[in-house]
Amino acid sequence: METDLVGNFLKVIATEAHSLQSFLNNFRSDDAVYRAVSQMAGATGIIACIGIGKSGHIARKASATFASLSIRSFFLHATELMHGDMGNLASGDVAILFSNSGETQELLDILPALRARNIYTIGVVGRKTSRLGQNVDTCIEACVNREACHLNLAPTASTTLALSIADGLGVATAFARGITQSSFAANHPSGRLGRQLTLKVSDVMVPLAGCAFVRQSHTLKEVVIAITEKHTNCAPVVDEDLKLVGIVTDGDIRRALLKSGDYAPLAKLVGQIMTIRPFFVNRESLAYAAKKSFPNGLDVAPVVGNDGVFCGVLYLKNIN
Numbered sequence: 425m426e427t428d429l430v431g432n433f434l435k436v437i438a439t440e441a442h443s444l445q446s447f448l449n450n451f452r453s454d455d456a457v458y459r460a461v462s463q464m465a466g467a468t469g470i471i472a473c474i475g476i477g478k479s480g481h482i483a484r485k486a487s488a489t490f491a492s493l494s495i496r497s498f499f500l501h502a503t504e505l506m507h508g509d510m511g512n513l514a515s516g517d518v519a520i521l522f523s524n525s526g527e528t529q530e531l532l533d534i535l536p537a538l539r540a541r542n543i544y545t546i547g548v549v550g551r552k553t554s555r556l557g558q559n560v561d562t563c564i565e566a567c568v569n570r571e572a573c574h575l576n577l578a579p580t581a582s583t584t585l586a587l588s589i590a591d592g593l594g595v596a597t598a599f600a601r602g603i604t605q606s607s608f609a610a611n612h613p614s615g616r617l618g619r620q621l622t623l624k625v626s627d628v629m630v631p632l633a634g635c636a637f638v639r640q641s642h643t644l645k646e647v648v649i650a651i652t653e654k655h656t657n658c659a660p661v662v663d664e665d666l667k668l669v670g671i672v673t674d675g676d677i678r679r680a681l682l683k684s685g686d687y688a689p690l691a692k693l694v695g696q697i698m699t700i701r702p703f704f705v706n707r708e709s710l711a712y713a714a715k716k717s718f719p720n721g722l723d724v725a726p727v728v729g730n731d732g733v734f735c736g737v738l739y740l741k742n743i744n
Contacts, residue, residue, distance in 0.1 A: 436580065439572035443581040444588055446569065459562045460520075460546045460593060464495070465600035467544075469517035471497040474505065476530050478579040479522040479586065486520065486590035493598040493608065502530035505537070515542040520593070523547070524566070524582045526554020535559055546593075548586050564589055625714050626707040628743055629727045629736035630656075637662050637734060638672065640695035644680055647672050647694060660726040660734050661698045668726050668734045670698035704728050705738055715743045 464471055471490050475483035483499055490497035500509055502521075513519070519538055521531050526549035535556075538545055547560035550567055557563040566589055572580035605621055636650035636659045647659050661670035672694055680697040681689045704726045705714040718725065718740060727736040 432574065436572040439570070440581045440584040443568040443572075443585050447566070447585055447588075453564050456562050456564050457592075457596075460564060461596045461600060463518050463544045463546070463562070464593060464597040467516060467518045469496075469514060470512075471495055471597075472500050472513055472517055472519045472543075473497060473522070473590075474500045474502055474519055474531065474534070475522035476502040476528060478583055479524060479528070482583050482586045482590065483520070483522045485587060486522070486594065489591060490594045490597070493594050494603045495594060495597055495601070502528070502534060505534050506530070510534070510537055510541075513538070513541055513543055517541075518544045518546065520546045520548060520590070521556060521560060522549075522586055522590075523554075523556050524550040524579060524586070526551045526556040528556065531556055532559070548589050550582055620712040621710070623711040623743075624707070625705050625709050625711050625727055625738055626736075628711050629707065629738045630742075631736045632734070635660065635734075635737050638694050639663070640669065640693065640698070642694045643690060644672075644677065644692045644694070644697060645690035648677065648690070656724075656737065658724055658726075658737065659694075660702075660737065661694055662734045666733045668702070668704060668728050668732065670694075670700045671702040671726060672698045702726060706730065707735055711738075711743045714738065715740060 471487070473483035473487040473490070475481075480499075480501060487497045487499040498512070500512065523531050526547070532555055535545065545560040545562070547556050547563040548566050549557045549563060550565070551557055552563050552565040552567075557565065566582065566585045568581040568585055570576050571578060571582060572584075608621075634654060636647075636654040636656050638647055638650055638659045638661055640661060640663075651657065651659050657674050659672045660668055661672060663669050676697050676699060680692055683689070702725070703719055703722060705717070705728075707727050707729050723740045725738050726734055727738050729735050
């Protein structure tokens with residue numbers, strides 16, 4: 425029984441994969457795809473994705489994908505279009521209509537209204553010879569031999585293919601429009617990629633007011649007091665103009681305390697124990713790029729501006 429259930433599960437995946445491969449093997453829609461992408465890339469308005477039922481869900485996903493690629497788009501329910509939502513559309517828009525049968529009456533009914541508004545129509549349909557396929561400006565045939573459902577009824581392989589075609593149209597349009605990683609990141613400010621491409625060191629660093637910074641003339645005792653008060657583990661060393669000249673870390677403090685000398689270790693001057701020319705990052709750098717540049721074993725670094733003035737401290741733990 426368990427084997428039958430797993431086998432049925434794998435058969436569904438295999439059937440959908442076969443549908444995609446069959447589409448590629450039999451692809452004869454070069455002109456249709458070229459026209460569709462050209463119209464989408466040159467559209468001055470929005471890309472409306474329209475459908476009903478399961479095809480409506482695919483249309484909604486297509487619209488969401490387009491929007492994430494900086495292609496202005498929204499989903500419209502075919503029935504609602506006939507009851508006021510047509511006001512969302514205007515000349516310069518492009519409408520993509522999704523229908524497996526190509527005979528969905530709700531979609532056929534809106535075609536005259538779309539033509540009247542000079543809206544270019546693209547059909548993603550299961551049969552190019554269907555009424556919808558014959559009456560849109562450009563038709564891309566999304567034909568499958570059978571659904572992955574064991575009854576050959578539930579939209580499965582057909583919706584997978586339609587979704588893949590929609591993805592192809594969206595990515596090709598984004599490429600044609602010259603959409604960059606920065607554009608994509610701007611639409612995903614909370615996503616990992618968005619943060620990687622937009623989050624700066626200045627956004628996550630500990631600012632000057634929260635840092636323990638000292639000068640070369642200060643004593644080790646003053647360093648210990650400063651880092652204790654600021655609850656940190658390092659003290660950048662600056663000159664009179666706040667230019668970074670060194671750093672005192674926990675390791676520097678331990679070495680100074682353990683090293684024998686003629687005077688009490690806490691009386692040593694910062695200039696005697698600091699690490700000169702320390703690793704640092706620029707406040708304008710991207711945080712994730714700065715993270716990758718950290719030397720092994722280092723978890724904190726001073727931050728400077730373009731003028732070399734110390735302005736904060738960056739902890740690796742603050743970049744996630």
